[in-house]
Amino acid sequence: MNPRLRTVLTELRAVWMLLLVGIVLTVVSPVFLTSSNLLNVALATSVTALLASGQTFVIILGEIDLSVGAVLGFSAIITALVLRSQPTVVGLLVGLAIGAGCGLVNGLLVTRTRMPSFIATLATMSILGGLALQLSQGNPVAVTDYDFQNIGQARAAGVPVPVWLMIVVFVVSGLLLARTRFGRYVYATGDNGEAAKLSGIPVHRVKIWAFVLSGLLAALAGFIVTARLSTAEPTAGTGLELEAIAAVIIGGTSLAGGRGNLIGTIVGAFILGVVDNGMNLLNVSPFLQDVVKGGVILFAVLLDRNATAFRALFSRRRPPAPTAEPASPQDDLVRG
């Protein structure tokens, strides 16, 4: 069996989780396994998936980007405003530029001022969120540009454009992370920043690029949301950052940095998407949906932390000493 595939199946327990949820839903809901519904799921997941892809790079670096939701909303508003007077392509370019710019600022804050990314991006999140409201005066900004709307509403070969975008981003960034020198730098820097520096890796530049990528993808996700609604909403991205981070972690990427992959992230995003979809199909009480979702996240991560975790949970004895596996970042947020 192809070793790559084997790794995915053995190491990536998130896949099992996805299958599990999928099977359950297929059994209890006739609609779930219809192509149209699955396309819905993919469509609904695309935004989270884009945000999570960028977030994966940042998190493997041992950083975090809480601002993606705000960047999404901010660049969406600006794009919409630009589109009022400018051709589609200009709007797109400006939007992407804004996203990249926000990422650049985050990257500079984290590298040059050595702020913890958690607080730096928390601050930019608040700032960009406010600016989006200020620019739009709190009002949604309508987008009438037909070509732009197609980004969210058209289909190619029966598949919605956002899904195609998700696929492209997945493949490209997947290769970037797994197969290029930049990707190796990302892992190395996240695994041991000091060593990376001493090995001559341009640690700061690597981090800055990762944040820029995260910002770019947030802007792209903003296009999708805006195009689907034909409107840019200043608050469109609120809360999406946590969704994206959850997807990344469910996918097995470690917050301690140095380990993770993009396949896991996509799977994680789909787990969340499928659960949402399922709960709606089954008309689960809206109040309980958060409960279910939280439960699924817990369960998925437990599963990823492999069976021992379960035993540990119910057994007296503490889990195997971390020494057994080197730098096991599961232990805690920080030192692993």
Next chain:
Amino acid sequence: MNPRLRTVLTELRAVWMLLLVGIVLTVVSPVFLTSSNLLNVALATSVTALLASGQTFVIILGEIDLSVGAVLGFSAIITALVLRSQPTVVGLLVGLAIGAGCGLVNGLLVTRTRMPSFIATLATMSILGGLALQLSQGNPVAVTDYDFQNIGQARAAGVPVPVWLMIVVFVVSGLLLARTRFGRYVYATGDNGEAAKLSGIPVHRVKIWAFVLSGLLAALAGFIVTARLSTAEPTAGTGLELEAIAAVIIGGTSLAGGRGNLIGTIVGAFILGVVDNGMNLLNVSPFLQDVVKGGVILFAVLLDRNATAFRALFSRRRPPAPTAEPASPQDDLVRG
């Protein structure tokens, strides 16, 4: 000069920040520096301060607790429901028990299953938030219990009870952290869990207790919010976790664990409280308030990361290699 005081002034740049903001507001607003207004600030800050105090222990341990806001809302709802039929003291005990219970669950998840606390508490946040809505069916729960209301509305020696509570919590947990063996264990575990374990420190128990403390204080904060409004709101705590974490970090505590103190946290909480107060006094455009707040957070942390950070921000050369000052956890969220 008392060395302790010197440390506070030299190391704790957050104090300067607080003074700075205070002076600016005194100049531009006649009312700011009135005792009654300052009491308001203290009153409004008390909730964040309580949450941040618990969070400080968790963060020094290198963990994080995103669930405090949800715990606040959840325990508040249950307390209010209990108070309908039970005497005040029962309500208080149940509320605190719930808070401690939630903390215990977080602690067990983090220690026994070695989940990253970020994701574990993100999940419990979602679960508890949902349960609060389910229990209250989305409606606020009125509290008519007079004694309970006093927790939020009465004054002693002209000072609102919540402020007294904040002071007591600050002093007690401050001593606990800085002067007791438990506090010492918290720092050691946060700095190097393995070394702590080999020194015979019950690392898991220390972490569990920290989460329990965080949960307890969240419940206490819930009492204050509920008592001030004579109503428990299921969503009362939404977003407060980020506010609390921001306060802790502004106060100079490192997300990498092992360093920080409670004085900084309280100062951080007050910076945020004073800024809110000031923006209301000056009737700053609601849209821009998030922008200002984000800016203040950035500025405060930059200041705390000391002047070099500023230079770095504007100079070509990267900041002094972290190696130069040992274990500078500012570097990044994770490895520091």
Next chain:
Amino acid sequence: MRLHVNGVVKRFGDNTVLDGVDLEVGAGEVVALVGENGAGKSTLTRVISGAYRPDGGGLAIDGDPVSFRHPDDAMAHGIQVIYQEFRQNLFPNLSVAENLFVREEGRRFGKTLVAKAKMAEETTKLLSGMGMHIDPRAKVGRLRVAEQQLVEIAKAMTHRLKLLILDEPTAALDGQESEELFRQVRRLRADGVAIVYITHRLDEVFALADRVVVLRDGIVALSGRTTELEAPGLVAAMVGRTVDNLFPKQGNGREEIALSVRGLGRAGVFTGIDFDVHAGEILGLGGVLGSGRGDVLRALFGLDRVDAGTVTAAGKPALARSPAAAIRAGIAYLTPDRQAEGLCVGRPVRENLTLAALAGYTGPLGFVRRRKEKQAVAELVEQLHVRAASTEVVVSTLSGGNQQKALFGKWLLTEPTVLLLEEPTRGVDVGAKAEIYRLMNELTARGVAIVLVSSDLPELVEMSDRVLVLRQGRIAAHLHGGEVTQEAVLHHALEAAS
């Protein structure tokens, strides 16, 4: 190439670590850099590698001055460093191949996309060339200390190598592996690489080096050809006094048995471990790295679970389930990995020293008795000659050797009856070594029983009253009195191999 270090000055705050150091090393030459802990050896290393910038003086290559802004610049000149805490410079979660080629810039493994298979091949070639056979896809964090050390060296060789600096490379190796390392060093020298070799082991100096440079208090105290120097002279130059007897061994063994181990076993690591340690006795555990010596200690300290066996300390059952329990039973364990397991390097020296004994400094309501603590710490620092700006500075600012002394001090405060020592003098200078040995004597004189695991054979043999030799997790030999010789230990340790 020829590297000149001209009057380099380096300060940390008001602590002047390097105060005008000159050093010269040329192609195909090995220069040994020795000196007390805290003399500034590693700091000098970091100046040469571009990790630190000197506050004065400078570097010159083949005559023309160079200034390195960061490690990249030094590497561009073919300068590679294997740092003292070398494990901090590996990527535990990355594969061996990725560690070796992390900086591979060329198109060697494909233009845009990296050909991992090719990378693995190259790795296997390179390692087997060094007599190493490990899976290039294995995560480095899973390798043994020695293997990691060699990976680090292999990594240096993937670059165009002109100058290699090794900072105490054998500190974590046992005799056999050291030999392997020496082979590599000699090979490189033959290939015309310039080598700076930092060590505290004089035998290595005379075995490897062409010239020696002794640092003391940030200046060059002595420099000359090894052929013209004698060990005592070197030691005197290093510590500023003559160390008459390096191993001041005393026999303090008593009648009563302090620790008794019967049939101790841990699946896959060791089995059937039986031994008694008498009060005041030093029992050595010999064996090659991986023989399970360390694991026996870890098990006795409650770090690893055992599957079989009984342990009694001072007559009472003492099979610890956790370090806390072990400490209560009067057992202390000095880990060989001070950075990862030993010290909270971000905390002050004081807090580290009292951490394991804090109960003894705790008053009512769990408050720590500050005055009592400060006093005890002051005495200890005095007794161990720990070199630190103050007891309030964070441990990470101490030199390797001083960190080791601090770690030792932490366990002294617990006043153990049984002291488990693993590599107690790793990275400690001769002077400090002698102090630690004297300390061991003091303790045994007080009736403390010591179990000693050490890869430093002379140390093991000279300091132990008896030696148990482990091989593949079993007791291969029990050496008494006259039998305790380096040859005997090696023989029994390696028998299987030979």
Next chain:
Amino acid sequence: SRPSNAASTPTATNNKSATLIMSTLNNPFFVSVKNGAQAEATRKGIKLDIQNANNSDATALNLATTAITNKPGILIVDPVGSQSGTAEVSAANQAGVPVMAFDRQPAGGNLTTFVGYDATQAGKNAADGLAKALGGKGTIVEIQGILGTNVAQDRSQGFRAEMTKYPQITTVATQSANFDRATALDVMTNILQAHPDINGVYAANDEMAMGVLAALKARNLAGTVKLVGNDGISDALAAINDGQMYATNAESAYALGEQVIDRAADVLAGKQVARNTVLQGELVTKDGVEAYAQHLISIGDAADVPAGLKS
């Protein structure tokens, strides 16, 4: 694009199911809408699915597309934003699922029918009420809802527009409290520092009004400072009855819920329905509060009537 007649040609389906997408359920007003809808649905024998968009347009759209794959007899949307609502409606249109909206007009799409309160008018009512209470002059404070939601925008715009008619009333502070009680308490407390002598406050919903009231009480200004809110939640009615709050622009959420299901039932039954039903809130002051309470009880909404007014 306004709805064209094409879409609304009624067709009787035997499918008695409806999916209701609420903009939020973290707010008593919408909870009460839900209750009204559920009650009416049981009476009318309609199978009602209820979803919560948590104030997110994208979520709302995802819910809509998902619901449509379930092919309900009718899709009922409570758009988070009037612009984004269009997307939900068109999605339903494409799938040929009848769709109606309430509370907030979607800007486009073919809507079978719409039921809702007039948010701009709500702001105007409040303005007039407050002006009346102040005798046309004084200083006031406006507390806005969640910025970026239409309802907050519209009420605020209506309120300000109407206020221009009262030149002697000056608005000394405008702040947002996110439709949230606790936030309103802190914001108002702070504002009272800067402006201790205001005469009136407009809170864009009763939740915030309750927070404002708590702040006023703390300074013994309850009743003296005229407070006007919106929605008519139980706590507000109680406060009005006690004379601590001047008035609220009562928009019975429960009634709205019932109305929505009535229209839905007609559509399902293939009956012709009015394209647009705009419900007007009524300004409830102390004089009218008992009558209003009785009205609520009569329509089966005792849950939203405070104990004090139940008799």
